[in-house]
Amino acid sequence: MKQTRNTAAKTEILKLINHSPVALSHAEIQSALNGLCDRVTIYRVLERLITEDEVHKVVNLEGVVKYASCHSCSSEEKHIHTHNHAHFSCEKCKEVTCMEDIEPSFKVPKNYQVHEMNFTLSGICPNCR
Template sequence: MKVARNTVAKTEIKKLIHSSEVALSHTEIQAALNDLCDRVTIYRVLDRLVEEGSVHRIVNVDGVIKYAECHDCEKQHHHNHVHFSCEKCKSVTCLEDVEPTFKLPKQYQVKEVNFTLSGLCPKCS
């Protein structure tokens, strides 16, 4: 895994994702950065953060990619937790304490797990 140099954009994007209680889309990140950098730079930084293992991608029920900070991924990159996508406010939240279970036939080998539940979050209920 190649670790890229820190830039102002990378530092600010990491800070923004770290301070957010919900996963953020590229558009939400770009709006929060107030023209600090262009949209292509944001995409590159987000790809780099995913590659480095400090951020993970979540696809919500509308197909929008959101980004959230990784927790407990120092030794092995994993995201065996459930994501909750609110149908009303469109927020996506990592539910770290909910671990999905499933059983597959022996011929299948799981490399990545992405569970997204949808409904209404506590703020919209």
């Protein structure tokens, strides 16, 4: 694996995502960084973190892209780990939570090869009930 340089922006964005119990949107990340870097830098860092398997993308039911850390995998498992788990999108507070213990299964025709999936459950989270 190629070594990449570590920047203050990358360090802060990764720390923010790793400490969040829910997936964060680009706007939420930018707001929390209080002007540390511009929006383009944030996008670049997020794409790099995805490539490095540090975070994964989740699209909520409104089409907003959010970013989450994989809390269940260790650095030793990164080479075999996938982010193909279910997510829960709360209709009330709009928070998206990874449900890493739930891995949906499905069958596709022989000629199709699945690389990623986005499985989102919608409803009311425990905090909003």
